[in-house]
Every structure is written in C-alpha cells, then in structure tokens.
Amino acid sequence: MRSALPLAIVAVLAACALPAPRPARAEVLSGLDVLEAEGFAALKGKRVGVITNRTGVDREGRSIVDVLAAAPGVELASVFSPEHGFFAASESEKIGRAEISAGGRRIPVISLYAGGIEGMRPKPEDLQGLDALVFDIQDIGARFYTYLATMGLALEAAAHAGIEFIVLDRPNPIRGDVVEGPILEDPDLRLVTPTAFFQVPVRHGLTAGEMALWHNRAVRHPKLTVVKLRGWKREMWQDETGLPWVPPSPNMPDLDAASLYPGIGIFEASNLSVGRGTPYPFRWIGAPWLKASELAARLEGRLDGIRFSVSDRVPTKSVFEGQPCRGVRLTVTDRDIMRPLAVFRHVALALRYLHPEHFQWRWDEAKRMIGVEEFRRLWESGAGDEDFLSLFDKGPRDFSASRAPVLLY
Amino acid sequence: MSRALALTLACGLLSGCELLTGDFRLTGTVELAPALSERAPKTNTMLFVVAKNAGGVPVAVHSIINPEFPAAFEMDQHDLLVPALRRQEPLSLHAEFNTHGAAGAPRSGDFAGRAASEVRSGARGIRVLVDRQL
Incomplete structure (x- = not known):
C-alpha cells in the first residue's frame, strides 16, 4: 500500500499532463x-x-x-x-x-x-x-x-x-x-x-x-x-460528427473561431479589429488605442469557458491593416459552457468603461448585427449588464417556442 | 450603366475611340508545360486567365475551377472588371494556377505563365503556357 500510493500519484499527474481527450466521433451522414x-x-x-x-x-x-x-x-x-x-x-x-x-x-x-x-x-x-x-x-x-x-x-x-x-x-x-x-x-x-x-x-x-x-x-x-x-x-x-471540416470562409479557419463568431463578429460594426489578418480571427480583438492590459484584467476570470490574455499584433488586412495594435487574445477553454453572446456583452461593456472616447459603434451596422434598436438606447443611457442581459435573454425565450415546428432533429 | 455611357461619350469626344461592352471576347487554350505536369496539383485547383491593359491594370479575369489541361478558355463580357474597354486596347494575358483560389495574390508554390504576345479583343487561338512555379 505504501508503495502503491506514489504510483497512483504519478499516474494521476501523468493523466493531467495529457492533452484533453478528442471528442468521440459519430457516424453522421450529411x-x-x-x-x-x-x-x-x-x-x-x-x-x-x-x-x-x-x-x-x-x-x-x-x-x-x-x-x-x-x-x-x-x-x-x-x-x-x-x-x-x-x-x-x-x-x-x-x-x-x-x-x-x-x-x-x-x-x-x-x-x-x-x-x-x-x-x-x-x-x-x-x-x-x-x-x-x-x-x-x-x-x-x-x-x-x-x-x-x-x-x-x-x-x-x-x-x-x-x-x-x-x-x-x-x-x-x-x-x-x-x-x-x-x-x-x-x-x-x-x-x-x-x-x-x-x-x-x-x-x-x-x-x-x-x-x-x-x-x-x-x-x-x-x-x-x-x-x-x-x-x-x-x-x-x-x-x-465525423464529417470533414472545410473552412467555410477565409477568416473561419477552425471551430474555435466559429464558436466565438456569433459574439465577436458583432464588433465588425465597430472601430475594433476582430483579428482579420492575424492568426486568430474572431479570437483576438485589438486597436492601437486599446488599453489591453486593463481590458484583459477586467475580463479574466469573469466568464466561464474562456480566458483573456494580452497579445499585441499587426493585422495584415482589414481594420488597422499594417498598424501595431494592442490586443487581447480570447482562448476557449470549455466550449460547452462558453457563451459567445455573453462574451460580447462583457467585452463591449468593458470597452465602454475603458474607452468612452475611442471605442465607437457604426450604429446602422450594429443594429443589423445585434438586431434590435434597444441596444443603442441602453448603451447611450449607460445601462449596466443586467439590462443588457435581460435584452439578450428575451430572444432565446421567445424563439424556443416559435422554432419548435421546424426542428428536424 | 450610366457610368459606361458616360465613359463611352467621354472617350468618343476626346479621342474618337470605340468602346467594347457586350462584345468583348478572347479565346484560346492554357497549356501546362510537360515539365510541370507531375508537380502540378490535381484537385481543388483554380486557374485564372487574366487580361491586363497597357498600364498593367487587370481588365478581365476568367476563372476555371479544377481545370483539365490543356484548358480551353473563352473570355467574354461576364469576365470584365471594368465597365467598358477600348476596342483596340492592347492586352497582355497571363495565367495563374493555384490551390488557394485567390487571383492576383501569388504565393510560393503557385504556377504561372503568359501569352507570348499582346492581343486585342476578338483574338482567337491564344496560347498561354504555364511554365513557371513560384
């Protein structure tokens, strides 16, 4: 027993060092x-x-x-x-x-x-x-x-x-x-x-x-x-699913980018780079004026399934092309609990707090991306996360009933 | 449409040149040099035939996905990148062959080649030889 205990500890440590197990593959037919x-x-x-x-x-x-x-x-x-x-x-x-x-x-x-x-x-x-x-x-x-x-x-x-x-x-x-x-x-x-x-x-x-x-x-x-x-x-x-992944567009290289896209993609209606022209499209945000350290510090540890770290980049295309940018890298640690729209809300509110002068929406586009005029009213009134959460939660509640007749699976 | 009309009028007034719109046409074949045929990718490929004007500006691009060489091509008004073109405009033709699908953005490993001489709209039997790997 005395000799088995260290072995067990070694086995546990070894297991911790292994990469996360790959998802089981099903035999899905498209x-x-x-x-x-x-x-x-x-x-x-x-x-x-x-x-x-x-x-x-x-x-x-x-x-x-x-x-x-x-x-x-x-x-x-x-x-x-x-x-x-x-x-x-x-x-x-x-x-x-x-x-x-x-x-x-x-x-x-x-x-x-x-x-x-x-x-x-x-x-x-x-x-x-x-x-x-x-x-x-x-x-x-x-x-x-x-x-x-x-x-x-x-x-x-x-x-x-x-x-x-x-x-x-x-x-x-x-x-x-x-x-x-x-x-x-x-x-x-x-x-x-x-x-x-x-x-x-x-x-x-x-x-x-x-x-x-x-x-x-x-x-x-x-x-x-x-x-x-x-x-x-x-x-x-x-x-x-076992089905092959083919990148569906130039800035959607993998599933991590896709998992964050519904949230980070909304910032395309702002003056922030969403990582186009970096190795991390939709997994990095940046701007020359960004207080990256303060932004990462405000976000890190506040949301499930995602981590935030400072990472400076020079986008090779799109917003801030060729300009050195301070930035924050988003790393998905648990995609099942990470919610991209929650990530969006928290990042947006942190930007409003840190950059009242620099960060700007193009409101016509933002309305198209977010979908509701109310977002702008809340934003400009200085509303806090509870109000935004209430606005964002209403959609899924209403939709869960209306989409039921078209669900095939 | 109005831009094309304005161009036509301006061009006509200034130099008496005649503009092509719907009747632009270039036909020919893109060949792959035998020395490259082994190295050339066989699937998920894109061939671009690009016509540039004397200023080096691309005026037409014809795209063939998964081409089989020799690949016949027929460029027409659907391939024009500009509203109109002078009928006697000398054009240089080159071909880009790659697996990334982007024209005008050569990468290492892409294949390229060009026509031996300049052509004008209406030219037939143009031969473009892809004979270089970047």
Whole structure:
C-alpha cells in the first residue's frame, strides 16, 4: 500500500499532463451522403443546378459537383457560388462568373455574390430549364453569416420559377441546442443586407434545412424538400460528427473561431479589429488605442469557458491593416459552457468603461448585427449588464417556442 | 450603366475611340508545360486567365475551377472588371494556377505563365503556357 500510493500519484499527474481527450466521433451522414446512399432518388431524371462551394463535400471529401456530375440519371447543368466564391477564399465585394471541370464537362459557375442583395438572387434566366435547385453549403450558425440568406433568396427565386428546391442538410457546427441573442426585429432589413435576413436570434441553433423550413413559412413554396442528416444530435459540435471540416470562409479557419463568431463578429460594426489578418480571427480583438492590459484584467476570470490574455499584433488586412495594435487574445477553454453572446456583452461593456472616447459603434451596422434598436438606447443611457442581459435573454425565450415546428432533429 | 455611357461619350469626344461592352471576347487554350505536369496539383485547383491593359491594370479575369489541361478558355463580357474597354486596347494575358483560389495574390508554390504576345479583343487561338512555379 505504501508503495502503491506514489504510483497512483504519478499516474494521476501523468493523466493531467495529457492533452484533453478528442471528442468521440459519430457516424453522421450529411444530406449529400444520404442522397448518395439513396442512389440520388430525389434527383433522378432531373436537370439540376447546385448552390455550393468547397464545403459541399461528402464524408469521403468528394465535391458535390463531382458527385452529381457522375451521378447516373442526374443532369448537372449549373453551379451557383455564394459570397467568397466557390473556393470560399475571396474577400471581394463582387465575384464574377467562373466555370468548373467535372465529369469530363465544363459547367458554368454563376456567382450569387454579384453586387448587393439583388446580386445574391438567382436570375430567372439562370434557372430556366432547371427542374430543381439544390443547396449544399456548410453554415456557421450565426444570423449574420450570409450563406443562409443566399439560400433564402434562392428558395424565393425557385418558388417564383416553379422549380423544386432541395436542401441537402448539414450540421449546425456550433451545436443546435444553444440559442443566444436578440431576435432581429426589423423585417425590412432583409431587403437591404444579407447579414440581417432572418428574424431569428443571433445564434439561432438551426441547421440549413431547418432555416429553409423556417423561411418557407413565409415563402410557401410547395416544392421544398430537405434531405435530412442521419445520426446528428443537437448537442453535437462539428468535430463530433465525423464529417470533414472545410473552412467555410477565409477568416473561419477552425471551430474555435466559429464558436466565438456569433459574439465577436458583432464588433465588425465597430472601430475594433476582430483579428482579420492575424492568426486568430474572431479570437483576438485589438486597436492601437486599446488599453489591453486593463481590458484583459477586467475580463479574466469573469466568464466561464474562456480566458483573456494580452497579445499585441499587426493585422495584415482589414481594420488597422499594417498598424501595431494592442490586443487581447480570447482562448476557449470549455466550449460547452462558453457563451459567445455573453462574451460580447462583457467585452463591449468593458470597452465602454475603458474607452468612452475611442471605442465607437457604426450604429446602422450594429443594429443589423445585434438586431434590435434597444441596444443603442441602453448603451447611450449607460445601462449596466443586467439590462443588457435581460435584452439578450428575451430572444432565446421567445424563439424556443416559435422554432419548435421546424426542428428536424 | 450610366457610368459606361458616360465613359463611352467621354472617350468618343476626346479621342474618337470605340468602346467594347457586350462584345468583348478572347479565346484560346492554357497549356501546362510537360515539365510541370507531375508537380502540378490535381484537385481543388483554380486557374485564372487574366487580361491586363497597357498600364498593367487587370481588365478581365476568367476563372476555371479544377481545370483539365490543356484548358480551353473563352473570355467574354461576364469576365470584365471594368465597365467598358477600348476596342483596340492592347492586352497582355497571363495565367495563374493555384490551390488557394485567390487571383492576383501569388504565393510560393503557385504556377504561372503568359501569352507570348499582346492581343486585342476578338483574338482567337491564344496560347498561354504555364511554365513557371513560384
């Protein structure tokens, strides 16, 4: 017994030194995998267009374009690409057409990011001759990420053209059981910007297929089909599904960035860098005027699942490009309990306290990102966190009942 | 539209030049030098054919995803980056071939090449040889 005790201590210490265990991987099938498994039954004998980018891959990593180009009985006529282009790499405001080689053919790639909200809507002439429009893109789970707005506009265009609209579902990569943030209150903003398209909370917890069903309550397209995921559970993160992670946009390199994006992304409506052009997009905030040490000190230890440390950087693009910035690095230590909208509230209020002169919102954009006018009133009145918490908690409460009819999982 | 019209009028008044809008066209083939074919990536690739004016400004870009070489290309008005172009504008053509999908942002390991001589809109049978790895 006397000799066993030190051994036990060594074993415990050794276990502590090991990296955190990798998440268990489930055998989830994406909508594309299910379509393949069912022999493309939903598309047999049809001439189809597919809205996709490089995230549209099956479990083996094969692009949906190659899969459909080779699918027996399916005629792939055109590909439509969203913001960031087919490669999900462009940061251009307007993306041109391209073509893609697949199945020994050249297929046109029509850009659905051709300028403004109307440049995101498929044109009637581009839908002419199609029997079905298929959507297969990995979303990120935040209302202001534009891929699902692309889907919404395409659903409307398909309804107008009288053709089928088929969503090959994909997991919400940051879980489907957590909902956070205010519900977008102004329905007319969807006419102005894809970042404020759906009247849902900032972190909506829906899959693409569920969002299509949500939007179809207004569109009422009778030919909407969602090819459901198999094996997905709402509490899963993307890396627990066994499906490959393909960075869905240039500044979304990994799941950590995605997990913070619904909160830190809101600061894109301010004069703060959110880490674009640094190795830590959406995991770092900075500015030349930032009192980084004081900010980190005010935040560290106050929130569950996240740590804050001082880290100075020079962003290579976007806000403060080429300028030395004081900054704070955000490190997620427990993603299951970390809440990005709570992180946003605390960081924002700390900035208001530390930088009443320097830190500024662009209020039109902030309204689109946060979704409610009330935020500005509270901010300018000097309200404290309890008031903001109350504003932010209302969205999930209201949404939990209204979203129930569209939940597929 | 009004910008293109203003450009047309201004250009016409000042120099009598004729602007292209809907009838811009360049066709040809991008070839990969045999010496590079082993090293060149086969999947998740992007080929850009870029036309620049005499000032070195890109005026048109044609993109082909996952090209198979030799890759025929046909540039038209959809590829224009400018509202209009002078009909007799001399253009230099080059190709960028990479796996990151960004044009005009060469990285180490990318492939590149150019057409041997300048062309004008309407040119056919242009040959662009990708013969360099950066």
